[in-house]
Amino acid sequence: MSDLILYSLPHSxxxxxxxxxxxLKGIAAAIEAPPEGLGSASFKALTPTGKVPVLKxxxxxxxxxxxxxxxxxxxYPEPAxxxxxxxxxxxxxxxxxxVDLGLAPALFPLFSQLRAKPRDEALIERSLVEMKKQLxxxxxxxxxxxxxxxxxxxxxxxDCVLTPxxxxxTTIAPLFGDKTxxxxxxxxxxxxxxxxxxxxxxxxxxxxxxxxxxxMGG
Amino acid sequence: MSDLILYSLPHSxxxxxxxxxxxLKGIAAAIEAPPEGLGSASFKALTPTGKVPVLKxxxxxxxxxxxxxxxxxxxYPEPAxxxxxxxxxxxxxxxxxxVDLGLAPALFPLFSQLRAKPRDEALIERSLVEMKKQLxxxxxxxxxxxxxxxxxxxxxxxDCVLTPxxxxxTTIAPLFGDKTxxxxxxxxxxxxxxxxxxxxxxxxxxxxxxxxxxxMGG
Numbered sequence: 308m309s310d311l312i313l314y315s316l317p318h319s320x321x322x323x324x325x326x327x328x329x330x331l332k333g334i335a336a337a338i339e340a341p342p343e344g345l346g347s348a349s350f351k352a353l354t355p356t357g358k359v360p361v362l363k364x365x366x367x368x369x370x371x372x373x374x375x376x377x378x379x380x381x382x383y384p385e386p387a388x389x390x391x392x393x394x395x396x397x398x399x400x401x402x403x404x405x406v407d408l409g410l411a412p413a414l415f416p417l418f419s420q421l422r423a424k425p426r427d428e429a430l431i432e433r434s435l436v437e438m439k440k441q442l443x444x445x446x447x448x449x450x451x452x453x454x455x456x457x458x459x460x461x462x463x464x465x466d467c468v469l470t471p472x473x474x475x476x477t478t479i480a481p482l483f484g485d486k487t488x489x490x491x492x493x494x495x496x497x498x499x500x501x502x503x504x505x506x507x508x509x510x511x512x513x514x515x516x517x518x519x520x521x522x523m524g525g
Numbered sequence: 526m527s528d529l530i531l532y533s534l535p536h537s538x539x540x541x542x543x544x545x546x547x548x549l550k551g552i553a554a555a556i557e558a559p560p561e562g563l564g565s566a567s568f569k570a571l572t573p574t575g576k577v578p579v580l581k582x583x584x585x586x587x588x589x590x591x592x593x594x595x596x597x598x599x600x601y602p603e604p605a606x607x608x609x610x611x612x613x614x615x616x617x618x619x620x621x622x623x624v625d626l627g628l629a630p631a632l633f634p635l636f637s638q639l640r641a642k643p644r645d646e647a648l649i650e651r652s653l654v655e656m657k658k659q660l661x662x663x664x665x666x667x668x669x670x671x672x673x674x675x676x677x678x679x680x681x682x683x684d685c686v687l688t689p690x691x692x693x694x695t696t697i698a699p700l701f702g703d704k705t706x707x708x709x710x711x712x713x714x715x716x717x718x719x720x721x722x723x724x725x726x727x728x729x730x731x732x733x734x735x736x737x738x739x740x741m742g743g
Binding site: 355369378398400401403404408444447448 | 573574582585587588589591592593595596599600611612614615616618619621622623625626627662663665666669671
């Protein structure tokens with residue numbers, strides 16, 4: 308048993324990517340909600356941003372999902388999920404950064420509209436167009452990478468990063484009437500269909516679905 | 526002579542952090558503007574996002590500043606700028622991520638107001654308050670890190686990341702009448718005063734200042 312605690316919430320895509328990595332690497336870690344809640348003073352004492360995930364390793368705490376994932380690759384090198392040549396790892400990091408600086412932010416306006424009454428239909432339409440633009444750029448990262456970035460059969464680092472974000476994209480776009488958000492985005496769409504069949508991923512997505520339902524119902 | 530070209534623009538804080546790293550590591554690389562310009566089809570053929578920096582290494586191109594910096598640390602390990610224990614490197618990566626997901630985005634509304642006529646004074650005031658909040662969180666990263674994140678005398682990875690962003694924060698806030706943006710943010714403010722005296726940094730900041738002036742005057 309490792310000496311790790313991951314402070315996590317089921318619906319957080321940033322926490323879910325670390326849980327996926329822990330599962331794929333077979334690292335035993337306790338998964339816990341933030342002690343006394345996300346907004347509590349005791350949790351803010353553990354991390355400057357007050358956000359999940361935070362990894363407790365021994366008596367130290369490390370915030371930020373990608374920093375945690377890089378740390379886990381260094382401390383638990385086998386099985387390696389971030390591998391290949393330096394340039395291949397570079398493209399994986401580059402695409403990862405695009406997910407968090409380009410793709411995921413395109414979701415934020417749609418999140419804000421989920422409970423809005425009345426909805427801002429013009430904002431929703433603009434946001435869905437923007438999301439498709441960002442998905443096209445993502446498809447270019449996938450196409451241009453010197454090594455495959457995605458592998459639904461043997462998921463690695465970038466599969467962990469993208470899966471929870473793709474869960475939100477494909478869950479939320481249909482709520483605004485867009486059922487074709489991945490249309491024309493091959494091989495991304497095929498990867499997404501396939502990876503949902505992966506046993507560990509399927510379980511992770513069930514956790515996220517239940518977490519999202521609990522959050523929306525709360 | 527290495528086989529590297531960095532596609533860069535003088536005013537870009539994301540390109541400037543890579544130039545600073547190249548200088549500190551003593552890596553010889555050609556620094557070039559995007560061939561045929563930032564928006565050109567030929568540059569977009571090199572990178573999915575169309576943004577600088579992009580590193581050409583041999584016949585391959587790698588986009589995204591932090592992916593490039595990690596690549597350079599791997600390919601040219603000496604002198605190491607990202608070092609220490611796995612947890613210490615983890616905190617450096619965590620703070621780096623905060624700069625790009627929390628601190629730098631707080632600048633965007635102020636950029637948008639630089640040439641606005643009339644200016645949206647309420648937006649400017651909110652943005653300056655938000656900037657101070659993000660600087661306080663940054664100060665917490667600096668305080669809580671298990672190893673020093675900043676070193677004005679011997680700059681390393683995080684100094685490279687933060688310096689060009691701090692240039693913009695301390696250049697733009699006074700343009701909106703705020704000359705105390707770093708007040709109360711110690712040891713950040715002292716570091717910023719000191720690192721501007723570093724010979725290589727001073728030269729970099731001159732390049733950024735000239736680049737910004739050219740862009741604003743254009």
